[in-house]
Amino acid sequence: MTRPNTDASDLLLDMRGLTLGVATPDGILPVVQDLSLSLSTGETLGIVGESGCGKSLTSLAIMGLLEGTPVRVLAGEIFFRGRDLLRLSPRERRAIMGNEMSMIFQEPMTSLNPVYRIGDQIIEAIREHRPMSRRAARDRALELLTMVRIPDPAGRIDSFPHQLSGGQRQRVMIAMALAGSPRLLIADEPTTALDVTVQAQILKLIVELQKDTGMGVMLISHDLGVIAETCDRIAVMYRGRVVETAGARELFQDMRHPYTRGLLDSIPEADEDVDRLSAIPGRVPTLDETITGCAFHPRCARAGAGCDSDQPALTAFAPTHFARCHYPLEPDA
């Protein structure tokens, strides 16, 4: 893929040929292959795909949180504001983490340390990168809690995580992520574990915060609906590869990859699980299954000659619209 965006000044994140592998007793299995994506300041990039497609691992790789997992970066570069994160020392990397770049996770229930008050956890994030007095940090924490619309922040700041609802906890997570005034916010399934009504509130909050701060947001979700509402640009991943990427409007109007179609058709009822997607037959193949050619072909209704042998290349359908398919869909009438 040739990179479409060359304006270095607002190019925030630029991944080139990122390949991740997991070490198993049977050898190293690739989980993300040759992934190239970029994100500009102020932009919201959605990454969508079924669980196991490698989207979360990609986000962890960007954050530098792969340590402790069996997953390693095998190849590629991740440029963040012009610096290749993969070449930084751990210390330099940590100076960016939680500061210029921060992340919120899927499980607000477990992503906060249960034994510390939420205020202290936010203060910890603030003071890690900005030397200031506890009192000042506490004021800043209150400010952040107000920003994420926690009701009665002064009363809540000394609560323990278990005393808050799921939505409130996710707000606390967001407050914590904002502690360092990040340029890039990675949100990995931030609403999956929440009630539908709360989901909308949280998404709305993220969008507003993005508008206010001008940060870039990478929103990861299995739910095309969530992505559609919030993102400027969307990348669809399947089994470790981007299969289609386009502007949000562009994608929905003119999708080319059968998998994207499948995802769209199966936008689930709010409370339904990913696994129950009915529009796509079959299941996501497990990692140790070797599939030659297009990884989607066993489930693809359009699969034809060559699909089971040749990996399709990323083809441009428009200047900002690419897809990876031998038999792409025709534009809708």
Add this chain to the structure above:
Amino acid sequence: MTAILTMGRIFRGRWLATAGLCWLILVALAAIFAPLVAPYDPLEFDPLVRLSPPSQEHLFGTDHFGRDSFSRSLYGARMAIVIGFGSVVVALVAGGLAGMISAYFTRLGHVIMRIVDVLMAFPALLLALVLMTLLERSVVNTVIVIGIVYATTTARILFGMTLKLKGEVFVDAATCSGAGHASILFRHILPNLVSPLLVQASFIFAFAQLQAAALDFLGLGLPPEVPSWGNMLSESRIYVTRASWLLLFPGALIILSVFSMNLVGDALRDSIDPRFRNDIKGV
């Protein structure tokens, strides 16, 4: 066949645990074939060869009766197995029933668990000491006493596990389909507890050896005439310098066997349902 495959899966890549398993198999074989393998009668004494160091005739030397330590060690393996299995059976049956029933019938359970609390408040060895003085020294009593000691912890563990399972869908389903209490407890809940029970059993087996040895040491365990590793140590403790082989061999046998059983238990624990993994303390 499936059992062997399962074992293969559990022990794959764990060479230490595998070595432990092999040692335990060896101990079991020694226990079974002791009368065939033992070069001497373990009770036959000969004052003329007393306290002789290890040699070709007496691999592990002889004790102060002039009895062959190697033969006694082989028969000691028998006692180790009897004590281990016996305690496991007593602990699992008594403790398991108490725990499961308590979790299932909550009101009765409240009473039972209080009794368990009272028993747990007695430090294990003290309880065993008092009971052993009260009863008399015999293999059966030792097994019962050690079993009771571990029955209390087993009851606690099973209580928790059964509670967890009780809330599960399949139990509701069984209840709806009109299954009786006994059927639910033993046909639906129990099968789910078999593997954690096995793990618990392996740790009880290991600790029972140490408890029995401690009781033997305090002179309140197996009858002194029974050749057990603990008795061999207990009788020979004054010979620590005079006849060091009398302490080294049985000591090493106990340590190796307990160590092996712990390794095996550890390997088993890693293979069970993670929900129950933390319930079983073990080593």
Add this chain to the structure above:
Amino acid sequence: MFRRTHWKTVFAAAIATSMASTAFAAGTLRYATVGEPPSLDQHVVTSDLSTTIAHHMFEGLYTFDASNSPVPLLAESDRLEDDGRTIVITLRQGVTFHNGTDMTSADVVASLKRWGEFGSRGSLLFSNVDSIEATGDHEVTLRLKQPFGPWKNLLAFINGGPAIYPASVMEGAGKEPIAPENYIGTGPYRFGEWQPNRHVELVRFDDYDSPEGEPNGYGGARKAEFDALRFIPVPDVGTRVSGLQAGDYDYAETIPGDLFDALDASPDVTTILNGGPIFGLVFLNSKEGPLKENFALRRAIQTAINKTPALQVAIGPEKLWRANGSFMPQGNVWYTESGAENFSKGDAAAARELAKEAGYNGEPIKFMVSTNYPFHYDTAIVYTKQLAQAGFNIDLQVYDWATLIKKRGEPDQWDLFFTHHGFVPDPILISVMNPTYPGWWTTPEKTELAEKFTASADPAERQKLWGELQALIYEQVPTMKTGDVYTYNIASPELKGLGEATLIWPHFWNVSK
């Protein structure tokens, strides 16, 4: 502020003590005992350990010299009147109790009365005593029903014996041992403290009035060289040995025979043999069960046993045991071989024959033994095997000691039990002579001989009668002696004045380090 100083002091003291720990120990003898003694009240308690401690504190009218003859201790002299029916004892003057009062005849009378009524061995003498009274400030008169030979030996044997307490302590004292605060005697050491589980400590009695004469056995002058004697219970025998080797104790008692050679050879350890041997006894039930009055069956059992292998197994080095059938050791005035040819036959065939003649049909014979004393148990194992080979059906019942002594009081619970006996200077003190001792040997033959034995005051006649009694023991087999065991203790070589051997109980007057 106070607290800070306080801790400083403690810390300084800690350093001082750790540096001066040897100095602290110099004036104290540290004695590792087999366990906690029961009460130290000598009247009612017969534990040897209790006496080992208490005879530094309590004294009787008499004691024994090195040849086990009674010599005066608190007594000064005595005379017999009325053909030996009246004993007049003159007391030493100027003897002070540990509480500061003078010892007078009132104290002696009170003590002897309580001992006579409640004491363990008191009835042996007092069943013959008509009256006891103070016939002067320092004179006591005993009137006997008939002449009684062993009176002086009984008064000299302090174990379960007539220690002299102040009359005030004796007031109201019964069978229950007197409490430690009343441990008031006349000995060279007085009671210091008893920290249960930790130690019993005696401290030097500065106003001690020593008898005169060269030290000889327990007789003669006594001088307390140590500031304190500390008796520390160390029940684990291995710990006693290693503790002495490591310098934590100066003296440790009852060491296993098998360690003798190594310890004897070690320059860091002195071994001290006990002069008077102890001996194991297997009592046979004369009151109930298959052995009751079946003397032939008893002899069959006796014939089956060979005592030597048991001694080899249970004791070890030959230096420490004798397969001796005489109840009194070789060299002792009471030594006699009468009847002893049946001591250790070890003839299974003959025994089987005898048993058959006695009508034995394989009824189970209950043999009680305790594991608290390894030599009891080891010996019993060997005997059981020998008896089984002779066709006896032995039901070996292993108990702890407390259970055994309870059970042996119940005649229906046992047929044989194992115990051991300490050295005693007069055969009258041997437990089998006591008709109420479990076993209950009260045959008419025994009673008659025993009466003659105690009535006689003539040493030669008494020796002859004892020979007949011993022969009767081998004939009626109320008990079986297992052989003499010379136990030994170990000491730091720094201790001076211990002598070659212990008479009965170790003593630490005239001993220093």
Add this chain to the structure above:
Amino acid sequence: MLGYALRRLLTLVPTLLAASLLVFLFVHLIPGDPAAVLLGDSATPEEIASLTRELGLDQPLYTQYLLWLGNVLQGDLGTSIFFRIPVTAVIADGAETSILLALMTMVWIVILGVPIGVVAASYRGTWVDQVTSGGAMLFASVPTFWLGLYLILIFSVTLGWLPSSGYPSIRDTGGLANLRYLLLPSFTLAAPNAALIIRLVRASMLDVQREDHVRTARAKGLAPWKVSVKHVFRNALIAVAAAFGFTFAALVSEAVVTETVFSLPGIGRLVVQSILRRDYPVIQGVILVIVVLYMVINLLVDLAYARLDPRVSLK
């Protein structure tokens, strides 16, 4: 918190009553007779019976129990048959040794168990982990008395560095030099328990490391040691604290053996010797005290647990 503690203590009362009855029955059902032990081998059954009467041991069991219970409720545990002094005094005397032994053992357990456990967890899967975890399990498999015997042989008899046995009271020596006497015993006692703690610390560290909030902490850009200490270890402590309750019970049991091997004048040996002597009041008193102590320690563990884990509420 205080209210909770008081309520908990109140609920202990029935448990304690049941325990006291059980203790009393167990102890009195043991065959044997303290009077016989006290009087020694030469005593005749008649003499023993008369002393039994004087000691009041011939009364019916329920009378004796009620009498004892009544005294216990007034804080009087009775008089030792053997020592002829109050049981409370006998226990108090043994308590110094046992408490110091327990404290030193805990120190060993903490200074050995926690760091080694943390190291093992940090080097998970490497040879460091295998050696420490395997070694810990090996130590947990050694009979206490066997270890003690060999430690005495090496450090006291052969090297002469440390006292072999016994423990003089601080009252007598007036200093902390006595603690030397407890070095070997406390290590012996600590070894198997430290091994348990090592494995527990390691396992809970690994469990916590897998938790999401640790990833959050790392995402804040915290240095690894901060993550380890503030987030992983702090949370792992919860499970470890719970284990200290178990450890205490194990300590009491093993102290019986250790105190016997090292001839320490502590409560553990006291109870063994008292069983052998049938000193009923002392056995009852000691066990009752230990049971109370066990319950109080469990209460303290629960309180500590609640402090360590705010999710736990004390009800």
